[in-house]
Amino acid sequence: MKYPLFWVLIFVVGVCSIATSAEDNLNNGQLLIQLEGDDPVTADQRLDQLETDFRLVQLRREKSLSKRLNIWLCTFDPSIFDETDVLQDIRRHRTVKQAQFNHHLTLRETVPDDPRFGSQWALHQANDHDIDAPEAWDLTTNTGTTALGDTIVIAVIDAGFHLSHPDLYFWKNYAEIPGNGIDDDDNGYVDDYDGWNAYSSSGSLYGHSHGTHVCGIAAARSNNALGVAGVNWNAQIMPVQGSSRSESTVIEAYGYVIEMRARYNETNGEEGAFVVSTNSSFGVDYGDPEDYPIWCALYDTMGTLGIISAGATANRGINIDVYGDVPTACPSNYLISVTNTTSSDGRYGSAGYGATTIDLGAPGTSILSTVSSSSYGYKTGTSMATPHVAGAVALLYAAATPEQIEAHHANPGASALLFREWLLAGVDSLPALQGITVTGGRLNIHKALLNVVQDELSQIQGTVTDQSTGLPLPAQIRAVGDQTVETTANAEGDFSLYLLAGDYHLEISYPDYVSYQTDFQVQHGQLITVEVALLERFQAFDLNQDGIFNIVDVQQLALDADRSLHDLQSFLEFWLENR
Ligand SMILES: [Ca+2]
Ligand SMILES: [Ca+2]
Ligand SMILES: [Ca+2]
Numbered sequence: 001m002k003y004p005l006f007w008v009l010i011f012v013v014g015v016c017s018i019a020t021s022a023e024d025n026l027n028n029g030q031l032l033i034q035l036e037g038d039d040p041v042t043a044d045q046r047l048d049q050l051e052t053d054f055r056l057v058q059l060r061r062e063k064s065l066s067k068r069l070n071i072w073l074c075t076f077d078p079s080i081f082d083e084t085d086v087l088q089d090i091r092r093h094r095t096v097k098q099a100q101f102n103h104h105l106t107l108r109e110t111v112p113d114d115p116r117f118g119s120q121w122a123l124h125q126a127n128d129h130d131i132d133a134p135e136a137w138d139l140t141t142n143t144g145t146t147a148l149g150d151t152i153v154i155a156v157i158d159a160g161f162h163l164s165h166p167d168l169y170f171w172k173n174y175a176e177i178p179g180n181g182i183d184d185d186d187n188g189y190v191d192d193y194d195g196w197n198a199y200s201s202s203g204s205l206y207g208h209s210h211g212t213h214v215c216g217i218a219a220a221r222s223n224n225a226l227g228v229a230g231v232n233w234n235a236q237i238m239p240v241q242g243s244s245r246s247e248s249t250v251i252e253a254y255g256y257v258i259e260m261r262a263r264y265n266e267t268n269g270e271e272g273a274f275v276v277s278t279n280s281s282f283g284v285d286y287g288d289p290e291d292y293p294i295w296c297a298l299y300d301t302m303g304t305l306g307i308i309s310a311g312a313t314a315n316r317g318i319n320i321d322v323y324g325d326v327p328t329a330c331p332s333n334y335l336i337s338v339t340n341t342t343s344s345d346g347r348y349g350s351a352g353y354g355a356t357t358i359d360l361g362a363p364g365t366s367i368l369s370t371v372s373s374s375s376y377g378y379k380t381g382t383s384m385a386t387p388h389v390a391g392a393v394a395l396l397y398a399a400a401t402p403e404q405i406e407a408h409h410a411n412p413g414a415s416a417l418l419f420r421e422w423l424l425a426g427v428d429s430l431p432a433l434q435g436i437t438v439t440g441g442r443l444n445i446h447k448a449l450l451n452v453v454q455d456e457l458s459q460i461q462g463t464v465t466d467q468s469t470g471l472p473l474p475a476q477i478r479a480v481g482d483q484t485v486e487t488t489a490n491a492e493g494d495f496s497l498y499l500l501a502g503d504y505h506l507e508i509s510y511p512d513y514v515s516y517q518t519d520f521q522v523q524h525g526q527l528i529t530v531e532v533a534l535l536e537r538f539q540a541f542d543l544n545q546d547g548i549f550n551i552v553d554v555q556q557l558a559l560d561a562d563r564s565l566h567d568l569q570s571f572l573e574f575w576l577e578n579r
């Protein structure tokens with residue numbers, strides 16, 4: 001019997017070595033082998049040769065891992081020779097480009113150093129009835145700003161807040177000087193440095209354990225070696241008091257949030273605050289949204305500004321579809337209505353549900369968070385479930401790509417709906433919530449984050465030039481569909497717009513030019529490129545040799561019908577003046 005030379009070597013080395021390997025995370029008896037060449041026919045022959053030459057260790061191909069790269073998963077008997085020696089010999093074989101062991105991978109997860117994190121079952125627990133926070137934080141812990149530098153703010157409307165709690169990070173209105181009786185930033189609110197108190201219509205806030213608890217769940221300062229961790233580690237909380245007494249108080253509270261986000265949008269971030277979510281852990285049991293049209297409509301108003309609101313449903317085990325609730329039965333698309341789940345992934349008995357009204361569940365039973373000025377405590381209720389969602393929205397914005405944030409700036413309302421969709425599509429389905437909530441599941445921030453980072457927006461890009469001169473035109477580009485997005489081409493005539501999948505009417509216009517209009521459909525993740533040459537209005541008309549007006553570009557003028565009469569008149573005036 002003849003053995004190739006390397007088999008002689010392996011025998012010698014084999015008997016001398018101790019049969020252990022240097023690495024302890026191996027799938028024993030498995031190798032990843034990349035073969036020389038990329039021809040599938042010769043790959044088979046090479047594998048036959050390899051298996052024959054290493055038959056003593058029973059080398060077998062298991063499956064192709066990449067045909068293009070010619071990488072195979074192979075097995076061998078690891079008990080015969082030292083695994084490392086087998087690997088070395090296989091690496092020297094003429095058919096082999098590269099070989100290595102098949103290692104175990106572990107799911108990475110980021111566990112913060114907050115000493116009471118171990119008691120926060122909602123974020124992480126052995127039985128996995130949690131929102132998978134460490135897995136999400138593995139994707140991002142730098143959660144205070146967006147990819148384009150917006151400071152992320154969660155507005156919490158509640159009874160009161162312990163502003164000095166060392167484990168909380170409250171937003172401040174630095175454009176306002178506190179306590180001077182003057183509305184320094186001219187936003188309509190005097191001395192609103194800390195936030196707003198809609199009970200007293202003043203900037204003086206006072207402490208309350210309920211609001212403080214809610215804030216810690218959404219965004220306690222995290223990984224700071226103190227107390228608890230929040231869903232979002234670094235977002236700022238805008239505290240707004242006004243969650244009880246009369247409805248007018250609630251309207252005033254939301255009014256403050258609306259003013260600040262609208263200012264942010266209107267001033268390109270110079271003023272106001274980039275509020276991405278609100279939290280309402282209050283409401284009216286058995287409320288009929290039809291009796292609360294102004295309150296309910298606020299969620300749409302906030303939504304179009306780019307704010308997703310999280311609302312706690314009733315702490316009663318009733319069907320909200322039947323019995324009603326405000327705000328969680330309000331019909332707004334920008335509202336996420338939340339019920340309360342337990343550490344065994346059940347619905348807490350005294351928590352509302354509804355197949356058409358209540359979107360999802362989140363942990364709200366025995367939740368540890370910040371309470372009075374420097375302490376911590378447990379609370380139970382839908383009030384505790386909801387801030388997990390408000391914090392999650394803020395986390396998604398932190399993880400979003402620059403393109404996604406750019407799309408948000410261009411059209412905050414449409415973008416906010418997308419973030420809501422990413423969050424709701426990421427739930428863990430639970431038997432306890434099937435059929436009695438919209439999604440049938442419980443919040444999972446890791447899955448929601450993956451939905452964000454793996455998504456690709458559609459894009460339309462192009463160049464606008466003058467049809468006669470070929471020179472670039474800084475034209476206006478406007479796409480109208482489910483959302484309206486618009487931009488201006490730069491000095492080179494180039495433009496780019498991000499938008500959601502859907503049907504659009506595109507209009508590209510420039511003063512004194514015939515505008516270009518077309519209808520198009522864009523698929524998810526699709527890139528559409530358009531090159532547009534606009535025609536100056538005067539040149540759209542010409543006289544032929546018989547002195548009859550000749551419309552140069554009939555199709556474009558037909559699309560631009562509203563303006564063509566005006567153009568014709570202008571041309572006639574011009575012609576009469578200059579003939
Ligand atoms: Ca988990
Ligand atoms: Ca002010
Ligand atoms: Ca002031």
Ligand SMILES: [Ca+2]
Nearest residue numbers: 114221226228
């Ligand atoms: Ca902490």
